Amino acid sequence: MRLLSRRLVLGHLAGISLLPGGPVRAGADEPATLPGTVRFDLGGGEGRPIRRITLYVPPGEAPAAGWPALTLLDGNALVGTAIDIERVQATYPAGSGIGSRFAIVAVGYPTEEAYDSVGRSWDYTPPPGRTYPPYKPGGPPLRTGGAAAFLDFLTRELRPAIARRCPIDRSRQALFGHSFGGLFVLYALAHAPEAFSHWIAASPSIFWEDAALLSSIDGFEKGPPTCARVLLMAGAYEAELAPFQQALPDREQRLARLAEELCRILGDGGGQAAR
Template sequence: MRDVVAQGMADSGGTRWFDLKDSQTGDIRRVFLWVPPGEAPADGWPALWLLDGNAVIGTAVDVMRAQAFWPTGTNLGWGVLIAVGYPTDAAYDSFRRSWDLGPPPGQSYPPFAADGPRVRTGGGAEMARFLLEDVRGFLAGQVALDPARQSLFGHSFGGLFALWLMFTRPDAFANWIAASPAITWEDSFLLQHLDRFDAGSHRLRVHLSAGEWEGDALAPFQAGGPEAAERRAEKARARTVAAAQEMATALSARGVATRFEIYPDETHMSVLPVAVNRALRWAFALADTQARPASPQIKERT
């Protein structure tokens, strides 16, 4: 240890966190906040909100710190990062996120553990109110934000929640990023919201994505594994890549500026840091070169 001259705990580049009580239910959620250096713009900072905050805030902060200082090389401008998670050191609280990120009406499922409580979904409206009222009200006393330049990112269940919130509250954010969204969850009820969706006067931008190995084929390291048959059956049910591409095409047809991407050689979980990087570019790009019609030419590797 004699070559070690200093040591300490990493602080994710100055990220602060606050355990915030839900004004209606009393539940505690953890809100992570990272603010760029310097003075806020006259209209306030643009902001990217991220769901599953415990799992993504470190990646998001590192992307910002590594890229925004060199805008001519990255096209990334400075912005505030707001990530919402739970009071835990783990990446996820699977039980609570099932409720919070599962849009209504929801269902009930067997416990994660043999002696645990049944898992419930359907609390999305509660989570939406917490984000749009409690967290926004709290942040008003912490940082100046530009209300016209707010973005929301979600992965998997978070992507499902983001799309549902866009369909029901298109005024809530200007930019929406749904990575590997669970569109077919609970009998594809989300498509009923798509059928009724009207963005009205809101000029929305939507980025949809999935990993290459979320399509029909298994990742090479999974293909010969003991769970291969079960994984293929789940892929056939979830249709993650196809459902996301179909959603992108449907939104583009409705006049929404939409982009769809497949990230090569990524699975449902390994795709997360790639998707977070892309979310920052979607939210804070200085020159808008990304909004374009959905990209049907992007195909999976065979």
């Protein structure tokens, strides 16, 4: 048997690709899509902002009560990560601890950017709010204080729109937000504790505008008894200042408003806050 040199073998392989029936050449590039998702816009007109919704539904038949659902704020930035977590982790409940598969409702804005600073500054912050200089030169002023209207959008407009597209278990719905989004999660918890069964606030900006959120929390504490499953998360530089903050003139004020303070206000640290 004659041995073929490496150069000869490569030559034969190159020739095969040119023959009929050989390897298929790659086609034109196509946009990538997230499996199991649809996207649509809600709102607009009469001064109402437009929000872009990405809905992910797991494969297979929904449970009898409907899918548990995770609603994500800052959906443009987080939806891909969340869907991959569900697809990979929820299929292995024994290893991941995730008890069932779940739908994901990502609430974002009609932009290709990860964040819409104008939109989220308005939607996620408690009233009365203020006006700030534009985020970018030539842009619109930043307005805050729209959390009440955004909460109404989630419960009265978005929820029915999702129900028309897939069955949802009303008793198993979580809301997740971080930073300004975490601030909104706690505002919504204080004003509509029945709207979601689980509340997840990562690094909530409770210091924002003189800690206006705390008046809502105070009302929540004094209200009728209820129970809410709450997860509060704080990063390393919420227990101490980041290196670049150590020399800032407002160092002491920053220390005083670290997000860990809210953990002491809301509960026992065990992931459940009751009142």
